[in-house]
Amino acid sequence: MKAISVLLIGLTSSAHAALVGHYTFDGNLNDSGTSAGEATLGNAGLLATDDPVVGSGYLSLSGSPSPDTIGNDGAVSANSFDWSTSDVRSLAFWAKATAGDIGDTNATMISLGSGTGTGNRFDVRLNGDNLRLELQGGGANTNTVVANGEWNHIAIVVPSATSTLGDVQYYFNGSLVGNFSGSTAIATGTGPLRIGDSYQDIDRDFK
Numbered sequence: 001m002k003a004i005s006v007l008l009i010g011l012t013s014s015a016h017a018a019l020v021g022h023y024t025f026d027g028n029l030n031d032s033g034t035s036a037g038e039a040t041l042g043n044a045g046l047l048a049t050d051d052p053v054v055g056s057g058y059l060s061l062s063g064s065p066s067p068d069t070i071g072n073d074g075a076v077s078a079n080s081f082d083w084s085t086s087d088v089r090s091l092a093f094w095a096k097a098t099a100g101d102i103g104d105t106n107a108t109m110i111s112l113g114s115g116t117g118t119g120n121r122f123d124v125r126l127n128g129d130n131l132r133l134e135l136q137g138g139g140a141n142t143n144t145v146v147a148n149g150e151w152n153h154i155a156i157v158v159p160s161a162t163s164t165l166g167d168v169q170y171y172f173n174g175s176l177v178g179n180f181s182g183s184t185a186i187a188t189g190t191g192p193l194r195i196g197d198s199y200q201d202i203d204r205d206f207k
Contacts, residue, residue, distance in 0.1 A: 021077070021193060025057040042073040044207050045196060053094045053151040061196045061207045064103065071111065073205045074196020081112065083188040087163060091124075092155040092171075093195075097147040097206070099129045106134075107206045108198035109154075114189030115200050122188045123198050124156055126206075131170065136200075138165055138184030144172050158186060 023039060025047055041047075043065030049057045065073040083089075095109050108125040115121040118137035125132050129147035131154065133140055146152055155171035165182030191199060198204035 020081070023059075023075070023195070024055050025059050026052075026055045039075045039077045039193075039195070041075055042197065043067065043069060044073040044205050045075050051096075053096070058094075058096075059195060061205065063207065065205060065207065068202045068205070070202055071194050071197050071199040073207070074194060076195075076197075077193040080190050080192050081188075082190045083113070084190065086161040087158050087186045087188055088161055090155065090157045092153065094151050094153050095146060095206075096149070096151045097126070097129075098149045099145075099147045102126060102129075102147060103207045104203050104205045106198070106200075106204040108194075108200075108204045109196065109206050110156075111194040111198040111200075112188050112191065113199065114191045116189060117187065119185045119187035120189035121199055122186065123200065123204075124154065125198065125204070131172070133165065133168060133170070133180045135165055135182075135184050135186060138182050140165055140180035140182045142170070142177070142180070144170070144177055 044061050046060050047057050048060040052058050059075055061074055106125055108123050110124040112122040113120050115136050119135050121136035123134040125134055127141045129145050131142045131144040131146050153173050157169040159167055163186050165180050165184045168180045170177055196206040
């Protein structure tokens with residue numbers, strides 16, 4: 001089973017240090033009252049209630065989407081996020097996957113921005129069964145196993161407006177593991193939040 005429960009996406013900047021997106025998947029794609037707007041389900045996404053980690057639902061991603069579309073097979077926020085002022089952010093989510101049961105090589109859990117320039121795309125995805133942060137033009141693998149058949153909580157923190165890949169911290173199940181590695185500057189482009197797929201191309205579904 002491949003599933004994502006985005007209980008909190010705290011996409012914050014120095015000018016907006018507050019929760020700006022909260023997707024519970026408890027029968028609706030968005031908690032009313034947040035500024036993130038509604039999201040829409042893509043070809044591989046559906047809401048399920050049989051095994052929620054918290055609340056009463058989650059986003060289930062399984063099978064082969066037909067057709068396999070670019071960046072639109074999981075769930076996509078209705079609004080765009082603009083990072084032109086600051087790339088400071090924290091995002092957190094639950095994900096569940098089984099080792100060896102991921103259909104796409106570059107299975108993406110969370111995707112922000114665009115892919116038009118260096119650093120513009122910000123994808124949290126798997127490298128095999130392990131966590132990877134991928135920017136347009138760079139990326140960093142970790143030894144943190146995500147695809148272990150359990151619900152795991154992942155948090156990613158971009159600490160400053162001038163952060164590079166190596167400045168980004170990641171937490172796993174409540175513990176700070178460390179920083180990613182690399183010198184690629186983060187310059188996330190304006191775009192919607194994608195859950196379970198990437199802006200980059202087809203064959204990146206978390207399915």
